[in-house]
Amino acid sequence: MKKIEITTEYLERVFPAFCQLSSLEEKRQITKVNQDMFERCGWSSIEDACFSPALPDCRLVDHINAVMEGTLAAARCMERYQGIEFDYDNIIVLAMLHDVSKLVEYEPAESGCRETEIGKKIQHGVFAAMLAQKYGFSIHVMNQILTHTPRSKMRPSDKEGALFARVDIGNADMLHYTHGLPLFD
Numbered sequence: 001m002k003k004i005e006i007t008t009e010y011l012e013r014v015f016p017a018f019c020q021l022s023s024l025e026e027k028r029q030i031t032k033v034n035q036d037m038f039e040r041c042g043w044s045s046i047e048d049a050c051f052s053p054a055l056p057d058c059r060l061v062d063h064i065n066a067v068m069e070g071t072l073a074a075a076r077c078m079e080r081y082q083g084i085e086f087d088y089d090n091i092i093v094l095a096m097l098h099d100v101s102k103l104v105e106y107e108p109a110e111s112g113c114r115e116t117e118i119g120k121k122i123q124h125g126v127f128a129a130m131l132a133q134k135y136g137f138s139i140h141v142m143n144q145i146l147t148h149t150p151r152s153k154m155r156p157s158d159k160e161g162a163l164f165a166r167v168d169i170g171n172a173d174m175l176h177y178t179h180g181l182p183l184f185d
């Protein structure tokens with residue numbers, strides 16, 4: 001299987017809001033995490049990856065874009081109308097990393113998508129947090145990745161992580177709702 005090359009330019013094309021990240025160092029780190037994860041995965045392109053085996057027609061990249069831009073928009077509204085300040089770079093970092101482990105938790109199958117051994121045995125997000133640490137992200141970012149999912153027994157510990165987790169589950173709920181499945185959580 002021929003796999004595409006993952007570069008910062010590719011990620012900026014597939015994830016338009018990634019262009020807004022002001023830190024070039026974090027852009028480089030996110031690209032490294034995506035390259036490393038992608039080398040381990042069974043997909044020929046990040047754009048081929050599924051959101052979940054239950055929703056094989058839903059692309060992971062569409063979910064990431066909806067949640068990244070949705071969280072940025074919600075944060076801007078709360079800042080404008082309620083004076084709540086957010087770290088917008090941090091929201092983009094979390095959005096770009098939170099589901100990157102789905103690349104190795106799922107793999108292509110005749111049905112569209114199935115769980116891998118990693119998906120069955122390692123809690124969602126843990127592999128993403130491991131690679132985030134490998135490429136220099138802080139304990140804070142690891143905590144945000146690990147707590148974005150309701151599978152975690154720990155909850156987010158900051159505004160950006162908390163808002164992001166709600167928008168993320170909201171999007172999963174909408175995908176489930178519009179495909180005749182029970183709400184996500």
Ligand SMILES: [Fe+2]
Binds near residue numbers: 067
């Ligand atoms: Fe997600």
